Amino acid sequence: MADHDLRDFINDLEERRDLQRIKAEVDWDEELGAVTREVSSQYGPALLFENITGHKDTLCRRLFTNGTGTRQRMCWILGVPDSTSDGEIVRVFKDRFSKPLKPVTVASGSVKENIVKGDDVDLFQLPVPKWNPLDGGRYIMTSGSVVTRDPDNGTLNVGTYRGMIGTKNTIGVLLATTQGWGVHFTKHRSRNEPMPVAVVLGWDQSLFIAASTPVIHPEYEMAGALRRAPVELVKCETNDLMVPASAEIVLEGFISPDPKTFTLEGPFSEYPGYYGGSKSPKHTIKVTCITHRNDPIFHGCLTGASPGRTNECSTWTPATFSAMAWHTLEQAGVPNITGVWRGKWPEMLRIQIQKTHRGHAQQVAAALWGSHLGNYAGKHLIVVDDDIDIHDWEALEWAMCYRVNAGLGDITTFPGSSGSMLDPSVPLADRNSVKYGHGLWTRVLIDATINWQLEPQEQYGGNRYPPLGTTISADMAATVKRRWREYGF
Numbered sequence: 001m002a003d004h005d006l007r008d009f010i011n012d013l014e015e016r017r018d019l020q021r022i023k024a025e026v027d028w029d030e031e032l033g034a035v036t037r038e039v040s041s042q043y044g045p046a047l048l049f050e051n052i053t054g055h056k057d058t059l060c061r062r063l064f065t066n067g068t069g070t071r072q073r074m075c076w077i078l079g080v081p082d083s084t085s086d087g088e089i090v091r092v093f094k095d096r097f098s099k100p101l102k103p104v105t106v107a108s109g110s111v112k113e114n115i116v117k118g119d120d121v122d123l124f125q126l127p128v129p130k131w132n133p134l135d136g137g138r139y140i141m142t143s144g145s146v147v148t149r150d151p152d153n154g155t156l157n158v159g160t161y162r163g164m165i166g167t168k169n170t171i172g173v174l175l176a177t178t179q180g181w182g183v184h185f186t187k188h189r190s191r192n193e194p195m196p197v198a199v200v201l202g203w204d205q206s207l208f209i210a211a212s213t214p215v216i217h218p219e220y221e222m223a224g225a226l227r228r229a230p231v232e233l234v235k236c237e238t239n240d241l242m243v244p245a246s247a248e249i250v251l252e253g254f255i256s257p258d259p260k261t262f263t264l265e266g267p268f269s270e271y272p273g274y275y276g277g278s279k280s281p282k283h284t285i286k287v288t289c290i291t292h293r294n295d296p297i298f299h300g301c302l303t304g305a306s307p308g309r310t311n312e313c314s315t316w317t318p319a320t321f322s323a324m325a326w327h328t329l330e331q332a333g334v335p336n337i338t339g340v341w342r343g344k345w346p347e348m349l350r351i352q353i354q355k356t357h358r359g360h361a362q363q364v365a366a367a368l369w370g371s372h373l374g375n376y377a378g379k380h381l382i383v384v385d386d387d388i389d390i391h392d393w394e395a396l397e398w399a400m401c402y403r404v405n406a407g408l409g410d411i412t413t414f415p416g417s418s419g420s421m422l423d424p425s426v427p428l429a430d431r432n433s434v435k436y437g438h439g440l441w442t443r444v445l446i447d448a449t450i451n452w453q454l455e456p457q458e459q460y461g462g463n464r465y466p467p468l469g470t471t472i473s474a475d476m477a478a479t480v481k482r483r484w485r486e487y488g489f
Helices: 006-015 031-041 071-078 086-097 180-190 205-211 219-227 317-331 360-369 393-402 474-487
Strands: 019-022 046-049 062-065 114-117 139-141 145-149 156-159 163-165 170-173 195-201 232-235 242-244 249-255 263-265 280-282 284-292 297-299 337-342 348-353 380-385 411-419 439-448
Touching: 006 019, 006 046, 006 297, 031 046, 071 086, 071 205, 086 219, 086 317, 086 337, 139 170, 139 195, 145 180, 145 205, 156 180, 156 205, 156 219, 170 249, 170 263, 180 195, 195 242, 205 219, 317 337, 317 348, 317 360, 348 360, 360 380, 360 411, 360 439, 380 393, 393 439
Parallel strands: 019 046, 062 297, 348 380, 380 439
Antiparallel strands: 046 062, 114 284, 139 163, 145 156, 145 195, 163 170, 170 284, 195 249, 232 242, 249 284, 263 280, 337 348, 411 439
16 A cells, blocks of 8 residues: 555555544543543554534644554555465565665645744644543644754664644654664754754655664664655655655654753653653744644644553554564664564563574674664564574573573573663662663673584483474374364264
């Protein structure tokens, strides 16, 4: 499905009868988020709220969410059969991410239909929800694509970061210096200059996916690869950043390095399923311009998942992170990776290998922990042999029970490494992103491959492990199959 923008996607979902238009009045203050959480947790349809309290006559009246909330919709976005397995979806993402498609620049686009500058900027004209009961405020940046530029080489970065409305023209943000825009910010800060920012609110879901994945190539190129068509970009009005020509809404502004400009931000219901961050002074976007389409549609999403409760990103982030982890391992020269899978939460990664040497699992850990994926992923790594299905928890449990012996070095810890500032298992003081740039982890490798310190045994047929006691001989399997009906089945 090669959609051109958010409206094409909405129209396609409506034709497939997988869009719910909610015409009843819904309050932006918790109610909209509660409805979304219930529908999302039931893997229900995409939602278009058309009657939001206090926004019948504002600049923006409608809100779209849960667009990527089912596995089936993810398959539609990729243009693959609905029956495609998790492992195959990982391979599709891996293949697409390996074929970047450069964007093209166009003179103008529908995002320029309306231009609001200066004192006329008012973020409260947008139907931004207070998504969750204990959120610090109205979070405008949940699925927004944040564009920044490297001041040294001019490369654009597009990432998904959280941001809360402070005043009518300010957004408090959670900025980690280990992330893409954080790297750019530190360069601007060293020059004592503000960093230009553009926030894209509503476009093709390929950009939402690419911007939320730790890709290696520039995100616009990755979005083009996913949609199999180049992204058309236009220049912002007040800076040199580039944004999709048919985006719904773009916020232009800058972040000052001066702590005097910081505003209160947090807490917010984050991806671990807990509220993350306290209400404290954070870096702030000063919005100087809004460009938008006629009758624009705001795009936002819930974050956070816990047992029995989910959000739309949980349907595709396991596959995109797995694809990038696999790509990263190959680029680092780690041989014989046969499968990668990240579950609903990025802290745990499962890696399947065809083991070729002692220390193979440790090589996997070193490559992943030293890569850009390590900012949020891979706190716990489980590495298994290629006879263990990494998508099957029963198989993983069996491997961890009978192929892991801590006394033989199968469990390795790596303390003092950078890690998620949103992980509640880390002491609060070590999660101070303004002070430390990120969080602090002790990482764990569980090497659940057969340990090569165990010598091959003659009684095991020259293998390190005894034969499986649960198999049926080939002759007897044929007999049972032939006589199955005779047994009364």
